[in-house]
Amino acid sequence: MNNYILNIETATKNCSVSIAQDGKTIICNQIAEEGYSHAERLHVFIEESIAAAGITFKDLVAVAVSQGPGSYTGLRIGVSSAKGLCYALEIPLIAVDTLQALAAQATIENGLIVPMLDARRMEVYSAIFSNKLEVKRAILAEVITEDSFQEYDEILYFVGDCADKCKEVLTRSNFVFLEEIKYPSANEMSALSYAKFLKNDFADVAYFEPYYLKDFMITTSKK
Structure with a gap:
């Protein structure tokens, strides 16, 4: 049986999606932009990646998401999408450490x-x-x-x-x-998420929250 996992990385300016088969990336779509276009790009990348891999959503055995630390907004977008897919497909959620995925490059x-x-x-x-x-x-x-x-x-x-x-x-x-390694990518998430899958190391879909590390600060201009 082929174990296909969808990996989602949105913790930084890089919006990245990969499909992995038994821990090896078979397709990866990503773009890093200053304007944080994750909300517009993520679902397009997911659809394109599924199609390019020649599978359907029903072939996925799990969805993995970069858990942080990172951008508050980016993490919210990635985690919300991952949770929604897990609920709809009734498959487990895997949380991958963002910094470990970055280090893996x-x-x-x-x-x-x-x-x-x-x-x-x-x-x-x-x-x-x-x-x-x-x-x-x-x-x-x-x-x-x-x-x-x-x-x-x-x-x-x-x-x-x-x-x-x-x-x-x-x-x-x-x-x-190593200045050429700038952002974490869903490409390196493939091996990490598969290792967790094999150990049944899953996150609770209902209660999982991104790892913000510190409180999100909202600043307002002084009048």
């Missing part, structure tokens, strides 16, 4: 991977993983300074959309920025 032999996503000003969402994607430090919302990550002697490979603002501060010789 880096192929390294030695050292550690530090995925970072922009959280305004000098603050980032970050975690640290081994080259086998094992968690070495849990997710934090932290302000980056010249003292950040000083306790690590290993080579640290930084990935994510924070290179421009962080590379001027993080200047130690063991810090390497």
